[in-house]
Amino acid sequence: xxxxxxxxxxxxxxxxxxxxxxxxxxxxxxxxxxxxxxxxxxxxxxxxxxxxxxxxxxxxxxxxxxxxxxxxxxxxxxxxxxxxxxxxxxxxxxxxxxxxxxxxxxxxxxxxxxxxxxxxxxxxxxxxxxxxxxxxxxxxxxxxxxxxxxxxxxxxxxxxxxxxxxxxxx
Numbered sequence: 001x002x003x004x005x006x007x008x009x010x011x012x013x014x015x016x017x018x019x020x021x022x023x024x025x026x027x028x029x030x031x032x033x034x035x036x037x038x039x040x041x042x043x044x045x046x047x048x049x050x051x052x053x054x055x056x057x058x059x060x061x062x063x064x065x066x067x068x069x070x071x072x073x074x075x076x077x078x079x080x081x082x083x084x085x086x087x088x089x090x091x092x093x094x095x096x097x098x099x100x101x102x103x104x105x106x107x108x109x110x111x112x113x114x115x116x117x118x119x120x121x122x123x124x125x126x127x128x129x130x131x132x133x134x135x136x137x138x139x140x141x142x143x144x145x146x147x148x149x150x151x152x153x154x155x156x157x158x159x160x161x162x163x164x165x166x167x168x169x170x
Contacts, residue, residue, distance in 0.1 A: 052083070054101065063088045066166060068109035068155040070094050096162045115154045118161040123150050 029055050060063070060079065066089045067076070076087040094108045103109030115121045125131075131147050159166050 010066070011129065027111055057085050059130070060085050060087050065089060066091055068093065068159055069151065070114065091159075091164055093158055093162065095160070098162070111151060111158075114158055119154070119157055121154070121157075123154055125150060129162075 006148075018062060021105075028145045060067075068091045069085055072090045073092045076090045079085040079087060093111065093114055094103070097103055097109040097114045097117075098105060098117075104116060112123045112125065117125050125147060128147075131144055135144070137144075158164075
C-alpha cells in the first residue's frame with residue numbers, strides 16, 4: 001500500500017525536476033496522477049491540521065507545470081479557498097469537451113466519455129464506485145494507484161485531440 005505521504009514526496013520530487021533556469025515545463029498531471037490528487041491533497045492537508053510541505057505548495061503553484069484533468073476546477077478552487085494554494089495552470093477538460101460537442105453544461109462529460117469519444121479508448125476502470133468512496137483513506141491500495149495512472153495517461157493523451165498546448169513538456 002502506498003501512503004499518502006509518499007504521494008506528497010513524489011509531488012515534491014517532481015517539482016524539483018522542473019528546470020527553472022531554462023523555464024521548460026515538465027509534463028506533470030498531479031490532479032490525476034495522484035488519483036484526483038488535488039482532492040487527495042485537500043484530505044491530506046485537512047488531516048494534518050492544515051500543515052503541508054512547502055515543496056508541495058511550490059509544485060502546485062509552479063507556472064511551468066500544467067495540471068490536466070476532468071473537473072479539475074473544483075479541486076483547484078478548494079485548494080485556493082481552503083489553503084491559499086493557487087494552482088497556476090489547471091486545464092479542465094470538461095468545458096473543452098463541451099465546446100467540441102461532447103456533453104453539455106448540464107451533463108458535463110466524464111474523463112471516461114472524453115477518452116471513449118476522442119481516443120476511441122475504454123478506460124476499463126474496475127471498482128470505480130468503491131475507489132471513489134475510499135480516496136480519503138490513509139493508505140492507498142495498488143488499485144487506487146492504478147486507477148490514478150489510467151486517469152493521468154488519459155488526461156495527457158486527451159491534450160492532443162483537444163488542442164491543448166503542451167509545448168516543451170516531456
